[in-house]
Amino acid sequence: MNNKIIHLKEMTSTSSYLSQLREEETLLEGTVVSADYQSAGRGQRNNHWESEAGKNLLFSFLFYPDFIKANEQFILSQIVSVAIKRVLDKYTKDISIKWPNDIYWRDKKICGMLIENEIIGDRISSSIAGIGININQDVFHSDAPNPVSLKQILGKEFNKDEMLQEFIFEINRLYDQAKANTESIIALYKISLYRKEGFHLYMDNIGNSFNAIIEDIEPSGLLVLKTERGEIRKFAFKEVKFL
Ligand code: BTN
Numbered sequence: 001m002n003n004k005i006i007h008l009k010e011m012t013s014t015s016s017y018l019s020q021l022r023e024e025e026t027l028l029e030g031t032v033v034s035a036d037y038q039s040a041g042r043g044q045r046n047n048h049w050e051s052e053a054g055k056n057l058l059f060s061f062l063f064y065p066d067f068i069k070a071n072e073q074f075i076l077s078q079i080v081s082v083a084i085k086r087v088l089d090k091y092t093k094d095i096s097i098k099w100p101n102d103i104y105w106r107d108k109k110i111c112g113m114l115i116e117n118e119i120i121g122d123r124i125s126s127s128i129a130g131i132g133i134n135i136n137q138d139v140f141h142s143d144a145p146n147p148v149s150l151k152q153i154l155g156k157e158f159n160k161d162e163m164l165q166e167f168i169f170e171i172n173r174l175y176d177q178a179k180a181n182t183e184s185i186i187a188l189y190k191i192s193l194y195r196k197e198g199f200h201l202y203m204d205n206i207g208n209s210f211n212a213i214i215e216d217i218e219p220s221g222l223l224v225l226k227t228e229r230g231e232i233r234k235f236a237f238k239e240v241k242f243l
Contacts, residue, residue, distance in 0.1 A: 001030035001172045005164075008033075010053075012040040014060040015114060015130035022126065027062055032168060034059035041132065043112060043144075045238065049132050050142035056149065057133040057160055061171060064126055067179055070119045073127075074221030077101040077115055078189040079178050080129050083170040084111055085192050087163070088133075092153050098194035099214075099223050100237050103133075108148035110134050133167070135160050190217060194242075199228060201243040204235070209243060 004027075011017045011033075018033040035058050041049035051058055061080075068075055081097045088095045088103065088110065098104045103111035111133040118126040134140075134149035136157050150158055178185055190196070196214055202225060203209040212225035215232065222234045 001176070002028070003030040003032050003168050003172070004028060005032045005034060005168075008035050010037045010039065011035050013038050013042050013130070014058055015042060015116065015128050016040070018060045018062055018128050019116070022062065022128075029062060029064045030172065031062040032059055032164075034164060042114060042130070043132075044114060047144070048142065049112065050140060050144060050147070051132055051134070052137050055137040056135045057131070057164055057167070059164060059167075060128050060130040061168070062126070062128055063124075063175065065175075066123045066125055068124045070117075070122050070124060072219045073117055073119075073124055074100070074217070074219060075178060075182050075185070076117070076124070076127055076129065077113070077221065078182075078185055079174045080113060080115070080131065080171060082185055082188045082192065083174045084113075084131065084133065084167060086174075087166045087170050088150075090166075091150060091158075095192075096194040096196075097189060097192045098242065099217065100221055102194075104194050105148055105153055108146045109144070110148050110150065110153075129171075131167070133163075135163065186217075186219075193217075203241045203243050204233075205239050 014033045014035050037053035043049040081101045084103050085095050094106050096104050101113050102109050114130040116128050117124045136151045137149040140147040199211045199213050202212055210227050212227045215226040216224040225233050
């Protein structure tokens with residue numbers, strides 16, 4: 001893929017900007033918008049995404065994934081999560097993917113993503129993956145529970161531009177691979193999961209906590225948990241919390 005990279009010092013949100021641009025002109029697949037600072041960076045659950053100016057990677061990637069069925073749209077999250085993990089693995093140990101698509105270092109979040117799909121019929125016609133990776137930030141001020149940057153882990157600064165190229169390269173590679181065969185990416189996603197082994201504490205959205213083990217992830221993205229009593233429970237994003 002020939003990625004056009006549009007970089008601006010500041011914007012509200014790279015995903016909002018890319019989405020607006022897509023309305024106004026014809027963009028090629030693989031177009032990337034990146035920023036040094038977002039005045040209104042968007043996170044999951046309507047949260048704000050904290051990122052100090054110039055310290056981290058903030059970018060959004062445009063796909064036209066019409067080979068993906070709407071009811072299997074989770075594969076895009078899997079492609080991007082596995083790509084990010086693979087690049088970060090070259091820098092540090094202990095990187096995992098916390099379902100659905102947070103990237104963790106040990107028990108802390110180093111990267112978050114927001115994938116916004118447009119669906120026509122039974123296919124995904126267009127998708128914007130907005131990705132925030134904490135690279136050189138020293139201190140986090142927001143109430144995000146457990147952020148961490150690569151600099152905090154490794155004690156030195158990294159070249160963000162070089163790293164952006166590595167992330168784009170790996171996303172392209174896995175995306176092309178998925179066009180031929182998604183199975184290996186799904187397998188890589190599953191073996192990379194945070195808490196993939198053993199029983200851990202979860203809480204459902206009526207406030208009941210329970211111990212369970214991750215049994216599977218469905219193609220739609222549902223998390224399948226098996227409780228200590230052997231009961232199978234399936235959750236969509238926002239329906240369960242990792243405690
Ligand atoms: C999360 O809450 O985990 C998702 C965070 C996603 C943040 C990225 S930063 C680049 C892109 N633009 C945004 O406004 N959000 C995403």
